[in-house]
Amino acid sequence: MDLLRQAVESLPGESLRERFGERVGLSVILSMTPRAFLLRSLAEVGTFTEGETRGEEGVRLAEAAEHLTSLIVVYWGVGHLYLRKGDFHKAIPVLERGLSLCDIGQISTYFILITAPLGYAYALSGRVAEALPLLEQVLEEAERSGFMYSYALWVVWLSEAYLLADRQEDALALAQRALARAREHKERGHEAHALRLLGEIAARRQPLEIEPAEAHYRQALALAEELGMRPLQAHCHRGLGTLYLKTGQQEQAQAELSTAIALYRAMDMTFWLPQAEAALAQVGEAEGLESGR
Numbered sequence: 672m673d674l675l676r677q678a679v680e681s682l683p684g685e686s687l688r689e690r691f692g693e694r695v696g697l698s699v700i701l702s703m704t705p706r707a708f709l710l711r712s713l714a715e716v717g718t719f720t721e722g723e724t725r726g727e728e729g730v731r732l733a734e735a736a737e738h739l740t741s742l743i744v745v746y747w748g749v750g751h752l753y754l755r756k757g758d759f760h761k762a763i764p765v766l767e768r769g770l771s772l773c774d775i776g777q778i779s780t781y782f783i784l785i786t787a788p789l790g791y792a793y794a795l796s797g798r799v800a801e802a803l804p805l806l807e808q809v810l811e812e813a814e815r816s817g818f819m820y821s822y823a824l825w826v827v828w829l830s831e832a833y834l835l836a837d838r839q840e841d842a843l844a845l846a847q848r849a850l851a852r853a854r855e856h857k858e859r860g861h862e863a864h865a866l867r868l869l870g871e872i873a874a875r876r877q878p879l880e881i882e883p884a885e886a887h888y889r890q891a892l893a894l895a896e897e898l899g900m901r902p903l904q905a906h907c908h909r910g911l912g913t914l915y916l917k918t919g920q921q922e923q924a925q926a927e928l929s930t931a932i933a934l935y936r937a938m939d940m941t942f943w944l945p946q947a948e949a950a951l952a953q954v955g956e957a958e959g960l961e962s963g964r
Contacts, residue, residue, distance in 0.1 A: 715902070726745070754788050824864060873887060909943065909946065912925075
């Protein structure tokens, strides 16, 4: 993030005529590429306020330059930021706009980058039927074209969409595939996301797979803490808290859910906050029943 900030700040808006990648037909305003990757990094560590400011600035610059591919690139970064925050009402329009620009400009190169987070945003916001064909198309196109950037993460996103569609076996197979891919290529952040999802899958199995679920959540949490991935930390704590609630471990559930709530509030991640608060309320109700016996 430090290097990306330096790159963005060393490429002021006045140099809008400077392009990157013209030799391969991928002309982008120089400052947009590091800006987009900075937005992705800020999203993973939960620094959303800075991300929103830099994202809005990037959109203004790209629009002022009337530069199609630069707009797509910055929409990708902004969309990913809002996606990680859980602001789907902002993420979806931005990513849909980026996808429409790909169609307008017939720019297939960026189709995967935009469609993957858009499909995942659809899935998390409840539009699973729309998400599945998009995410499946992402993997097909990636494999066809050989464009495998973030492939493990895209597999995680399709796996979670399958889980939300109650296709648990498909979800499990893909999550295991994503974990193997991430480890093979030493993508530790993607490995953490895959481990968290494996914990989620195990926690939803019937019968409940308690030990695998806890182990996967803990492994994901350890990686997320090491890498500073605060949104993922919050999700892991919420997952563990919900797991402990199901198994009657009220004290552990309260500790994990309280930590998740504190993290969600600190980052203003309001989408998942009610879920964590509702689970914590169930802990209180269970403790009340225990004390009343």
